[in-house]
Amino acid sequence: KFSGDEKFLYASAGNDNQILKYAVTNGKLILRDSIVLGAKWPNKISPAGLEIDDAAKLMYVVTKEDSSLYILDLGSKKVLSKTMLHGEAYSCMLSNDKQQLFISCWGCDKLIVFDTKKRSVVNEVQVGDNPNDICLSKNGKFLFVANANDNSVSVIDIRKQEVIETLNAALYPNSPSGSTSNGVALSTDEKTLYIANADNNCLAVFDVTKPGFSRSKGFIPVGWYPTNVKVMGNKIFVANGKGFSSKANPYGPNPLNPKQAVISHAGDTARPAEVQYIGGLFKGTMSIIDVPSAGQLAMYSQMVYQNTPYSKNKELIAKGEPGNPIPMKVGDPSPIKYVFYVIKENRTYDQVLGDMKEGNGDTSLVLFGEKITPNQHALARQFVLLDNLYADGEVSADGHNWTMGAYATDYVEKNWVTSYGGRGGTYPGEGKRTIGNNKGGFIWDHCKRAGVTYRSYGEFADDGKANISSLEGHFCPYFESFGMDVKDTTRFAQWKRDFDSLLSIGKVPQFNSIRLGNDHTEGLRKGKLTPTAHVADNDLALGMLIEYLSKSPIWKQTAVFVIEDDAQNGADHIDAHRTTGYLAGGFVKRNFVDHTMYSTASMLRTMELILGIPPMTQYDAAATPMWRSFSNTADTAPFVARPVNVNMNDKNTVSNQWQQRSENFNMAKEDAVPDLEFNLVLWHAIKGDHIPFPGPKRAAFVNLKEEEKDED
Known part of the structure; x- marks a missing residue:
């Protein structure tokens, strides 16, 4: 979140339980300071979304490990108050008059309304399942809340503090979970809402000229697992959490390599850089898209439907053959x-x-x-x-x-x-x-x-x-x-x-x-x-x-x-x-x-x-x-x-240095050991040190021609 004068950028530091303050200098971010909410992990706080009231010199921070709202003094960097919420929080946003703070409660399926003067929760609005990102109209009258597990966006009338409509962001009506709506942004003229569907790899586009009577306009293809969307002028910016596609990892982990650690519920943080561990293989990307015309949006929509394997027809009738032991319809013997x-x-x-x-x-x-x-x-x-x-x-x-x-x-x-x-x-x-x-x-x-x-x-x-x-x-x-x-x-x-x-x-x-x-x-x-x-x-x-x-x-x-x-x-x-x-x-x-x-x-x-x-x-x-x-x-x-x-x-x-590293591995639960280190250890244990360790591959492996044959 930028300060009002745009000279500073504040960012949550996750499980370090801090807010980092960056100065914007010559187009670069320079770390200047930090605000500490508490001791680092394993102390459970984990700040997520934050909001700033520049005039009051206050910062509001919501958390996902201790499910709380922290109010910070930007001058003294002290925590002024802490309010418990009913579940893990994702984001927060101030009303235009700064009198209310709206909090998306990721873990309790509600939009929480917090009175900034009384410093207490005054209302809760039931929204969809796993609400996350939120955005507010410029006039402060309408709030849009993305609901990941419902493939939807709740449109809230701020004055009434109630949901006036729910936008289905999926490609088909009544679709089961699997679109994962988790980002929302209004166009510059606020007539269009863009919704990031993480698991459909697309943006859903809605005409919201008249909230309460919105209509779908189409879809825009983006990268793999889009997690955020923003609009600046006639450009749409989309953060793609997993980048482009999966691929091969011939230099992947090796559990027999003495140089790799195998830990239950963890990756190998000490792994050599050349090892292609799946947890570090996907590099995020950003899609930058011109706001499309109606014709372009129609073509984009066709692309999204063509790229998406799910359809209502497949949900009802699966591929197969008559007489096969695997039925094609649910309920058939x-x-x-x-x-x-x-x-x-x-x-x-x-x-x-x-x-x-x-x-x-x-x-x-x-x-x-x-x-x-x-x-x-x-x-x-x-x-x-x-x-x-x-x-x-x-x-x-x-x-x-x-x-x-x-x-x-x-x-x-x-x-x-x-x-x-x-x-x-x-x-x-x-x-x-x-x-x-x-x-x-x-x-x-x-x-x-x-x-x-x-x-x-x-x-x-x-x-x-x-x-x-x-x-x-x-x-x-x-x-x-x-x-x-x-x-x-x-x-x-x-x-x-x-x-x-x-x-x-x-x-x-x-x-x-x-x-x-x-x-x-x-x-x-x-x-x-x-x-x-x-x-x-x-x-x-x-x-x-x-x-x-x-x-x-x-x-x-x-x-x-x-x-x-x-x-x-x-x-x-x-x-x-x-x-x-x-x-x-x-x-x-x-x-x-x-x-x-x-x-x-x-x-x-x-x-x-x-x-x-x-x-x-x-x-x-x-x-x-x-x-x-x-x-x-x-x-x-x-x-x-x-x-x-x-x-x-x-x-x-x-007994060697790699075996000694293995002594610290936690095997009580799966994946608690850094996996890449584990793989290096296993590789060299079986193959010896003379054979180089191979790393992971990722491939865009869908064979469209074979799929077309199947359809025939």
Whole structure:
């Protein structure tokens, strides 16, 4: 926020719990001073939006960790007052007369009205889900509030202090979450409102000449994940949070490299600059666009619709073929009655399956090949090899939400980067913070609404308790949650015990989520199992689980889906999101290679169609179901688990500087270790110091020609 004379710029310093003051000197920003709200992280404050009353020499700051409004004296730099709010705050803005401060409450779905004279909250206006950015008309009569999870903007009459209309910013009416409206700006003449839709990669444009009677004008394509929009004269400026596109990371992390740290719930802040870690691979960009004419806007709108995979038609009728076990319409019958969804941790395709000649792999990037993962290789050969599957998430913080909900909210997307970068912040995923949860919940919530029975084993259930209400009474209480001190083969035995008890009374749930995460590994921590031992244990547990299911009486009616929550901890020559996935079951094809481009959302959409559950978000609604990998003729031949070829009890013993760094790694939770450092450590542990560490690749991997063929 600029001072009134535009000589200074004030900026929130996030988890440093300060406001930075920059002088504008010869077109450059020079840091001059700071205002301290409190001690740095782990002291939970985290300033977000701020506003200035120049005449009164006051600054208003709202926060997202202690959910408060701070009033600061700009002269003395002291905190004058602190007011608790009802949830995490995003932004704030003064009325024209400075008598009221409007606060968007990110975590309580309200616009809070604060009286600056009384220094108290005087009103709360209910708006949409996850309200964030706000803008005020010049005459001070109307306020516009973006609502991320509702794909909407609330238009508020300031005098009445009520919502007079809600603008649907999505491309289609009644769309599920997935547009993520998170930026608003008025044109210079205030006749047009521009709305940044982060997950549609576009601006929605509305005629707001007469608030209360606004109308849609169209859409403008921008970059990847636009987070803010501003208008100056006839120019529109858009900040694109993730830049252009994903890409390959051949120099990505390596968990066997002694120079890399593997930390649960964190990135590697000490990683070498050349390592292409997914958390630092996307560079933000700015789109600068001339205000379009009506004709240009019409062309822009066509481009946005062409670029957007989601449509209402796809939501209602998915791709497929008649007679396939995967229905094309929600509610149509399927011979598959039981779904088992296994979630693993952090591996790329090339790290594990890059040695399979049948697929598109790079053998030079293989770390955990067939000798270490015989069961995963056998599954890929005996059933289906998926070599074009991509994790929608970047790290576990958003990855588990994507894996179970086909979406990560703007809160999750905007907050995991600081914690993974070692700059403070709490883990926002897996139901740990209510504000980070999807509006409609996760797949278990949707099962509950549809009358589908369900149970979870370690996913969104930690230390004997459910992280979300829909899992209360629907999880195995003795199944060990994430933690490297318990082997996945032990978890298999825990699952087997529970499964047998349910099978014996005919109560096996229709949907089962099972977390087997020890392929995360612990890097080279001395005295801990080696990365190879951890991955081998994980591989055997998966093989044993599928063998046991394949010899059960429900096998013919069962489908098993296996995926990594993300692919952050490795290199891949196609894309840093490309990961391993497996299918098994009576109606899964045998000895088949499926090159179709799939994503996490594709796997979810396939399971939803089997279970009769509508799509949760625009992402799974748009995703291609995996019908090509299924046959209408059942083959019930059982799977036989392959024995391990390595010592599953082998421990790290080598002592060097990289092993010593591993001693400080926190393995209690996934991703608490700097991931890039972890990958360097693993790479050199397996490959040796003489082979250079490869980094991550990102690719704009959509093959439009293939998509066009599919439509035909």
